[in-house]
Amino acid sequence: MTTLATRRQAGPGGSTTSRPARPGTSSVGRPGFAWALPATIFFALFALVPLAAVAVLSFTSWSGLGDPEFVGLENWETLIADPVMLKSLWLSLLFIVLGVVTQTPLSILLGVWAAGHQRNRAVLSAIYFIPLLLSSAAISVLWRALLDPNFGLPGQLPWLFGDGNLLGTQAGAIGVLIFVGMWQFTPFHTLIYQGAAKGIPPVLYQAASIDGAGMMRQFFSITLPQLRNTAITSIILMVVGGLTTFETVLILTNGGPGTDTTITAFYMYQEAFQSFDFGVGSAIALVLVVVATLISLVVVKVSGYDKMNSSLEGL
Amino acid sequence: MKTRPNYFAGIGSFIWLLIVAIPLYVMLSGTFQTREEFGDNGPLSFPTSFTLQNYADAITSGFGRYFLNTVVVTVGVVAIVLLLVPPLSYAIVRSRSRAASFVFRFFLLGLAIPAQAVIVPVFYLINAVGLYDNLLGIILPTAAFALPICTLILSGTMRDITGELYEAMAMDGASPARAFFRLVLPLSKGGISTIAVFSALQAWNGFLFPLILTQSESTRVVTLGLFNFQTQYGINIPGLLAAVTLSMVPVLLVYLFARRALVQGLMGAGGK
Known part of the structure; x- marks a missing residue:
């Protein structure tokens, strides 16, 4: 499959760089900038230009028909006065915090365990990994069916689920969304912790053993500090992922009950594509980008990641 | 130990x-x-x-068509990724031009742009070029958003090709294009299959772009079909579960046969 596909690009790839090779060794395998252009233009068109456009659109009124109309700060005034917007930001923050707090310890434990030498480890890791492959839509539909008050698990396990109408209360709905997020994303974070834990030099553990450090001590004094860089990457991904959670909210709770799980990303979709107020939708989208960038910067700053030169510092 | x-x-x-x-x-x-x-x-x-009635129900309720649409989208996305990413990564890894290293930072920045942030302008753009409710309208933005991570993965692979190999090719007075086809592509097969599998997974599981860029039954993809099925026949849980299972089968098959490529892609996604 790959060879076919790569061969197919022989035509266009060859023609863009048809200028003659300079004699001597310096030009060999030194492609010009032209090689990067097609991908760069394509990406700019669908990601960078829209990012600039969203800022412009946030000052316009557009219902999806005709052309956007400039309205100045109107959308921003609407948003600032909108209680649902403010609530959605708090909910997003709550989602992010709960997501990080539940997924991080679990994926560190599982990742470190999976990096070890236990029997059956490979088989278990293969099963852990499955949720990661499934679409958010499939996962949400699956959990919606599993949690159906009449035909799902709550009917069969009343001692665990109470009256079964989990999605009917705010706490229940948030709990379900956080749990499903955990079910879906822990495998990914486990995987990156597993990769990092495998990379910890064994000599550190050997030295610690000789010094008489027990397993707990080794975990807290060697494993955790060594996973620091990975943890930062993983947490940033969780923050951005939590902030942009969309399918699970749409399919499992539709933002409800009421607006009790309407996080900012979902509110943006509602304003733009259900109320057809694309100006306000764009303003919310811009808020999302700014918040995601700010939180990531704060995580990097607080952790001191930017001042570290190497993950092997101190060795 | x-x-x-x-x-x-x-x-x-x-x-x-x-x-x-x-x-x-x-x-x-x-x-x-x-x-x-x-x-x-x-x-x-x-x-x-x-x-097996539930599977029959799911298929007759339109999933055959949705599968076909998803296959078209997936093939299109993978084709674009395979056409654009190898030359780009080659330029990033080997070009002496300062613009190339700038482009790499530009794509790293792109990793941080969530699709939600740009869906309104993308919706505007796709409408303006007349691709609304057209599978190509899903393919283009989905492929664009797969580029940063695929570039990161493939340029990582290409960096492992040593300078001596390029020097060896210099004997023949090889052009950059010749070095690309004779040396870089053959030695990056692993990375290329990783990005193919990885972008296919993203396209197969994609939901947001199809949701906002299509509306009719004839352009519906599997993920949207599941959502639709759930809102319409939420009571028929075995039928719903059969549809969910069907949507997972191709991915699980890929996992079975290309596990290494997939795991490497995912590790590359977070481990760098």
């Missing part, structure tokens, strides 16, 4: 195994039961009958 088994972590990982596996078991066993049996016995019971 320590040899004492870690019972605490072992028990913890076993509990997590149950949490992952039980829903998958319920899903699979539910698809083979009749609606009556599933409703009467509850989802955790062992199936006493066996029926």
